[in-house]
Amino acid sequence: MNETWTVLSLINWAAPYLEKNGSTSPRLDAELLLAKVLECQRLELYLRFDKPLAPTELADFKKLILIRRQGVPVAYLLGTKEFWSLDFNVNEAVLVPRPETEHLVETALEFIEKNFPDGGPVLDIGTGCGNIILALANSLAKTANFSGLGIDSRPAALAVAQENARNLEIETVSWLTSDLFQALNPEKYKFDLIVSNPPYITANDMQTLPREVLCEPAAALNGGPDGLDFYRRISAQAKTFLNENGGLIFEVGDGQADAVKKILASNGYSAISTKYDLARCERVVMGVNR
Numbered sequence: 001m002n003e004t005w006t007v008l009s010l011i012n013w014a015a016p017y018l019e020k021n022g023s024t025s026p027r028l029d030a031e032l033l034l035a036k037v038l039e040c041q042r043l044e045l046y047l048r049f050d051k052p053l054a055p056t057e058l059a060d061f062k063k064l065i066l067i068r069r070q071g072v073p074v075a076y077l078l079g080t081k082e083f084w085s086l087d088f089n090v091n092e093a094v095l096v097p098r099p100e101t102e103h104l105v106e107t108a109l110e111f112i113e114k115n116f117p118d119g120g121p122v123l124d125i126g127t128g129c130g131n132i133i134l135a136l137a138n139s140l141a142k143t144a145n146f147s148g149l150g151i152d153s154r155p156a157a158l159a160v161a162q163e164n165a166r167n168l169e170i171e172t173v174s175w176l177t178s179d180l181f182q183a184l185n186p187e188k189y190k191f192d193l194i195v196s197n198p199p200y201i202t203a204n205d206m207q208t209l210p211r212e213v214l215c216e217p218a219a220a221l222n223g224g225p226d227g228l229d230f231y232r233r234i235s236a237q238a239k240t241f242l243n244e245n246g247g248l249i250f251e252v253g254d255g256q257a258d259a260v261k262k263i264l265a266s267n268g269y270s271a272i273s274t275k276y277d278l279a280r281c282e283r284v285v286m287g288v289n290r
Helices: 007-020 026-038 042-047 055-069 074-078 099-115 131-139 155-168 229-241 257-266
Strands: 080-083 086-089 121-125 147-152 173-177 191-196 242-251 270-276 282-288
Touching: 007 026, 007 055, 026 042, 026 055, 026 074, 055 074, 074 080, 080 099, 086 131, 086 155, 099 131, 099 191, 099 242, 099 270, 099 282, 121 131, 131 147, 131 155, 131 173, 131 191, 147 155, 155 173, 191 229, 229 242, 229 257, 257 270, 257 282
Parallel strands: 121 147, 121 191, 147 173, 191 242
Antiparallel strands: 080 086, 242 282, 270 282
16 A cells, blocks of 8 residues: 555455455445544545545554454444444444344334333343443433343443443443343342343354354353253243333344244243344244233
């Protein structure tokens, strides 16, 4: 690279280079990383395609491209990921929020609006960067009684979630280090809704995940031999912490909905239902404590 490199020529070089090294969205990746280096919005690149880059900018961009080549998620390199039209800080301690998880938030909001229109206590199990519970808190900010609790077994993840709460100026969510319900006293904690996007990758599939996913924390991915360990554990314990007519809502992996519905049924939940994602996969499973 030399001083004649412009925004456009860099993108045209980086995109095929990333594609050759396994990126499924090479041009987008290149544009996002270049926008980071230039400290501008991605769309602004189109207004400065002829702009030459300074040597320090070239060096910083090349460094990011080489790291991205190794499979590190773009969100980790940017340090942020959009979810529910909100910006969340992310790092290697947390999963990168996925668009399909927004269906979990939608289902939770619909459940609250129908059954607890004034809001109520909500628990998010395995909160990670806090995207689910903070998206709910943001959407329910005007309700009278909403309160959220995000729990995770990993203090490093909770540190990211707390930072996101501060950045979003959300004060209605508290945080607790807990391995599922281990640190919760059922006499103190009762919820109208429990939500979770638990680990659901099977142990065998963990061995064949794409490089990009393998960069994310294994503890947030590995769901045991059949991918269903956490659904069993959470379903069995959640009823102790749910109020009457409270809901339990899961995100599930492809092809897991029927098995999770059976798990909920075997633990006495009723009104079991699912919600499809945009790819017509059953992505969310819900049951009610009655």
